[in-house]
Amino acid sequence: MNAALMALVLAPGALQAPPPVFQAAVERVELEVWVSRHGRPVSGLTAANFEVRDNGVVQEVTLVGGREDPARPVLVLDVSGSVRGRRLEQLKSAAGTLLDGLVPGDQAALVTFSQRLNVLSNFAAPQRVRQRLNAASAGGATSFYDALYLGFALATSRKEPSTLVVFTDADDNLSWLGAQELLRVAEEATPAVHVVTVGTPTPFLERLAQRTGGSLFTADWKHLERSFRRVLENLRHRIRLQYEPRNVAPGGWHSLRVKLRNAKGDVRARPGYFRRPGR
Numbered sequence: 001m002n003a004a005l006m007a008l009v010l011a012p013g014a015l016q017a018p019p020p021v022f023q024a025a026v027e028r029v030e031l032e033v034w035v036s037r038h039g040r041p042v043s044g045l046t047a048a049n050f051e052v053r054d055n056g057v058v059q060e061v062t063l064v065g066g067r068e069d070p071a072r073p074v075l076v077l078d079v080s081g082s083v084r085g086r087r088l089e090q091l092k093s094a095a096g097t098l099l100d101g102l103v104p105g106d107q108a109a110l111v112t113f114s115q116r117l118n119v120l121s122n123f124a125a126p127q128r129v130r131q132r133l134n135a136a137s138a139g140g141a142t143s144f145y146d147a148l149y150l151g152f153a154l155a156t157s158r159k160e161p162s163t164l165v166v167f168t169d170a171d172d173n174l175s176w177l178g179a180q181e182l183l184r185v186a187e188e189a190t191p192a193v194h195v196v197t198v199g200t201p202t203p204f205l206e207r208l209a210q211r212t213g214g215s216l217f218t219a220d221w222k223h224l225e226r227s228f229r230r231v232l233e234n235l236r237h238r239i240r241l242q243y244e245p246r247n248v249a250p251g252g253w254h255s256l257r258v259k260l261r262n263a264k265g266d267v268r269a270r271p272g273y274f275r276r277p278g279r
Contacts, residue, residue, distance in 0.1 A: 020152035020189035029054070029273075030064070030161065032192050032213060033239045033258055037265040041237035043067075045263060050241060053257040055248045065161070065240035071106045072123065072160055073098070073235060074191075076151040078168040079138040080114040087221055088138045091167065094196075094224035095133060098165065101232045102126040109154050109162075113147035114140035115174055122154070144168050145175035145182045148208075155191040161240060164191050164214070165231055168205075169198040179204045186212050187253075187274040194234055196227045213270035251277030 031052065035042040047063040075095055083091060099108060108129045110121040120132040148166065155162035172179075183204075186193065192214040195205050201218055209216040215234055217227035241258075248254065258269040 020149075020156040020185055020191075028242050028244055029059075030190060031241045031243075031256070031258070031269060032161070032163075032190075033241055034213075034215075034234060034237060034268040035239065035260065035263075035265040036237075036268075041233070042263065042265040043237075045239065045260075047241065049261050049263045051259045051261055052241065052243060053259075054243075054245055054254055056255070056257075057247045059243040059246060061241045061243045063239065064242045066238060067236050069161070069238075069240065071102055071235045072108070072155075072162040073102075073165045073231075074109045074111065074151050074155045074162055075099075075129075075133075076111045076113070076147050076164060076166045077133075077136075078114075078142065078144065078170065079112045079136055080142040080170060081139050082142075082170050083138045085138075087169075088136070090221050090224055092133055092136065094228045095165075095167065096130055097225050098228045098232045099126040099130045099133070101229070111147055111151050111154065112136050113143050114138065115143060116140070117143065117147050117150055119150070119154070123158070141174040142168070142170050142172055143174040144170075144172040145177040145179065147175075148182055149177055149185060152185055152189045152191065156189055162191050163235060163238075164193040164212075165196070165228075166193055166208075167196045171202060183207060183211060184274065187272070188276070192238075192270070194231045196224070196231065198224070211270060213268055215268070251275055 047061050050061055052059045052061050107123040108126050109123045110129050110132055112118050121129045151164050155164055193208050193212040194214045195209045195216045197218055217230055219227040253274050255272045258267050
């Protein structure tokens with residue numbers, strides 16, 4: 001997104017952030033992984049339990065973090081006209097449940113969107129972000145893709161790993177950016193995206209969660225809180241792996257495959273990443 005576009009879509013005082021970048025310099029790739037069995041997280045895994053193939057080539061991985069790491073969710077929440085009234089209060093309560101579940105040392109950021117984008121809070125203590133969330137109002141059109149880009153930019157603005165938590169109940173009808181542009185951004189940016197939506201998810205939301213190794217939760221308005229609690233569980237049980245790419249070209253599309261060794265469970269991770277030549 002160029003500077004002129006950022007100036008037009010961001011509210012006064014919003015963060016002017018650089019384009020999001022996947023953490024895949026020549027010397028390392030960072031990858032978030034979730035492992036579950038019968039719907040429950042699997043604990044006690046080490047780096048030796050994972051086989052990671054980058055473009056088919058087995059890589060030597062190290063475990064650099066996981067559930068003990070501070071959580072740093074970036075909430076990107078739809079406050080367009082369809083979320084007015086009681087629905088807005090239900091969204092505040094549900095997203096507030098996630099913030100209330102964070103612990104000392106965790107931080108969160110908050111972006112809301114309608115026809116405008118608002119960074120209501122850069123990374124701060126969850127209680128402060130909850131206060132900003134409680135003051136949010138709703139109304140207007142839906143600039144979801146632009147807001148998602150801003151969320152990626154916030155999440156990659158610091159070295160510490162972050163995760164996007166996205167809520168929307170409608171298709172985009174205003175953004176400057178398009179679905180394909182945002183999917184490419186998702187392939188070039190490190191954060192996983194956990195999506196919560198009401199009703200039938202769009203193909204874009206399904207691809208967004210799948211391409212980033214995130215999750216997709218659908219709910220009705222009465223049970224929205226349950227979905228945000230499941231997102232919180234995802235934040236608490238992530239595993240962070242790192243490796244130095246060996247015997248693979250640095251640029252272009254990198255297909256990733258993560259398997260378990262000497263352990264049982266279902267593995268969720270991004271299927272690959274795109275890296276521009278020379279980066």
